[in-house]
Amino acid sequence: MDWHGITVGYAITGSHCTFAEVMPQIQRFMDGGANVVPIVSASVLGTDTRFGTSENWLKQLKDITGNDIISTIVEAEPLGPSKLLDVLTIAPCTGNTTSKLANAMTDSPVLMAAKSQMRNGRPLVLAISTNDGLGLNAANIAKLLVTKNIYFVPFGQDNPQGKPNSLVARMDLIPEACYAALQGNQLQPMIIERFHSA
DSSP: OOOTTOEEEEEEOSOGGGHHHHHHHHHHHHHTTOEEEEEEOHHHHHOOBTTBOHHHHHHHHHHHHOSOOBOSHHHHTTHHHHTOOSEEEEEEEEHHHHHHHHTTOOOSHHHHHHHHHHHTTOOEEEEEEETTTTTTTHHHHHHHHTSTTEEEOOEEESOTTTOTTOEEEOGGGHHHHHHHHHTTOOOSOOBOOOOOOO
């Protein structure tokens, strides 16, 4: 995929267990010639977990993209008037972010960026990662599925036996989903068999 001349907004929210999966996808955008604008939620900005420290993840993000990280609502607000982003992906997109987006709440830089993208009628691509995708968050995902200019990275149950309500996107398909969204298309199949745990 040729990403030359395309500005990709790459927003990361607090599904820390998927960070190692998404960093290579950001590199793929860069390798294809994209300008990648990184955006992070407060959870990413200030939470250390068993999957790594916030300092380490932020350094990786800045090193890969070469751009400053947008980490406040004030920094994200100009994305609307400037129409900077050709496509915005939230990857990973937590259940918390999914529910707020579906209910028009804007209380983080990631959600402000999403609001700006929707205001401009440009594609927003969600890579969901939530333990309650088939629970209380199912209604929010359904609302977003029928919202204009919102697309999904193909997703499925990641652990049907141990966590039957959990849904996680195929993070390796983020660039393909974004490329399809730029053409106004949803990458198919959207609902997939991700993998089964024993």
